[in-house]
Amino acid sequence: MADDEVPLREAHEQYKAVAGHASTLGTYLEHAASMGKVLLGVWVSAHKDVRGRWVVQRADLERGLAAERARQRRMAEAGANYARHVLNGGEGKRVLTDGDFSYERRGPFHILYDRRVPRWKGSGRSWVCNTCWTRAAEEHDYDFCLRCDDFQSCAVGVGCTLSAVRCETCGIRQVIPLDTDVGRAKGTAPHWTG
Numbered sequence: 204m205a206d207d208e209v210p211l212r213e214a215h216e217q218y219k220a221v222a223g224h225a226s227t228l229g230t231y232l233e234h235a236a237s238m239g240k241v242l243l244g245v246w247v248s249a250h251k252d253v254r255g256r257w258v259v260q261r262a263d264l265e266r267g268l269a270a271e272r273a274r275q276r277r278m279a280e281a282g283a284n285y286a287r288h289v290l291n292g293g294e295g296k297r298v299l300t301d302g303d304f305s306y307e308r309r310g311p312f313h314i315l316y317d318r319r320v321p322r323w324k325g326s327g328r329s330w331v332c333n334t335c336w337t338r339a340a341e342e343h344d345y346d347f348c349l350r351c352d353d354f355q356s357c358a359v360g361v362g363c364t365l366s367a368v369r370c371e372t373c374g375i376r377q378v379i380p381l382d383t384d385v386g387r388a389k390g391t392a393p394h395w396t397g
Contacts, residue, residue, distance in 0.1 A: 215243075293308065311332065315330075
């Protein structure tokens with residue numbers, strides 16, 4: 204093994220120490236064997252050295268660790284800004300935080316996703332007003348989409364029956380247009396009044 208190479212086992216441990224989590228070493232070995240690369244903050248090439256051990260380039264590992272540290276700084280900043288009622292990110296872009304939540308801007312509201320809520324106990328999703336930061340009420344006036352009507356899982360991010368979101372405090376109301384092609388709420392081009 205050359206000085207500029209790091210065994211994958213050691214690289215995995217270093218990444219896990221920085222990130223606070225990582226897939227199992229076995230998963231990393233499977234990715235190395237099947238794809239020739241592993242995710243250590245960024246995708247880096249992996250190959251076998253002369254002894255048959257999986258290794259990565261030291262420079263690639265350092266680049267990945269730096270990317271992971273930068274990602275954690277962005278998440279911490281987003282969490283601190285949210286606590287000060289400042290939203291990061293653009294319209295429709297998911298913003299991850301260092302807390303147990305993420306959010307996504309949608310016009311005068313944002314969708315708050317609570318990661319602590321298990322999928323089988325609900326979506327963990329709630330709408331919050333960007334002006335007064337109170338929970339918004341949802342209006343469900345559309346029929347279920349064909350997938351939901353057939354007892355399958357709906358892939359619509361905002362819910363296929365969601366027709367509007369309103370803030371009782373501010374009086375702002377955002378209409379979610381119905382996508383007539385598939386018979387469900389679009390959720391992408393809202394119209395709001397207030």
